[in-house]
Amino acid sequence: MNLTKQNKQSDSRLNDIVSKIKKMGYSLTPQRLEIIKIVAESKSHPSATDVYGKLKESYPMISLNTVYKNLSMLSSIHEVKEIRTLQNSVHYDGDISAHGHAICEKCGKIIDVKIGEFDFAGFFETKIKEKLTENYYINSYGLEFYGLCGSCYNNKF
Ligand SMILES: [Zn+2]
Ligand SMILES: [Zn+2]
Numbered sequence: 001m002n003l004t005k006q007n008k009q010s011d012s013r014l015n016d017i018v019s020k021i022k023k024m025g026y027s028l029t030p031q032r033l034e035i036i037k038i039v040a041e042s043k044s045h046p047s048a049t050d051v052y053g054k055l056k057e058s059y060p061m062i063s064l065n066t067v068y069k070n071l072s073m074l075s076s077i078h079e080v081k082e083i084r085t086l087q088n089s090v091h092y093d094g095d096i097s098a099h100g101h102a103i104c105e106k107c108g109k110i111i112d113v114k115i116g117e118f119d120f121a122g123f124f125e126t127k128i129k130e131k132l133t134e135n136y137y138i139n140s141y142g143l144e145f146y147g148l149c150g151s152c153y154n155n156k157f
Contacts, residue, residue, distance in 0.1 A: 013094060039074065043095075045088065045101075051092070080144055081095075081140070084144075085108050098120065099112050106149070121138055
């Protein structure tokens with residue numbers, strides 16, 4: 001993928017999130033816009049502390065709590081995904097397309113698992129829902145694998 005295409009993709013991602021936020025009646029402060037930009041453009045699944053670190057360059061007065069609040073708002077409207085590592089730290093993904101994550105239990109690295117067009121929500125509706133003991137309606141889902149990344153695996157022995 002070339003850089004121009006990548007920029008275009010994160011631009012439209014940014015526009016999608018901004019228009020959803022406006023539609024849902026949330027205000028769009030410059031800090032909030034910057035947080036959205038950082039998460040929409042990032043491929044590295046940052047934690048709130050990572051986002052805070054980047055944000056402080058342009059907004060030195062911002063608090064970590066503000067960053068948390070904004071990220072959980074974005075997560076509540078399903079525009080970012082929360083990923084939990086085994087160390088129980090929360091990371092954020094601005095890429096809400098269908099993909100899973102392979103998480104390293106040792107260094108905490110999060111690697112995207114491209115699952116293509118497989119419709120997990122549809123799979124749930126048709127194959128899994130009938131096995132539930134009560135009604136359930138999906139808003140979002142996660143697909144997480146836990147193990148070791150290549151370099152942690154090779155340094156194990
Ligand atoms: Zn690792
Ligand atoms: Zn991801």
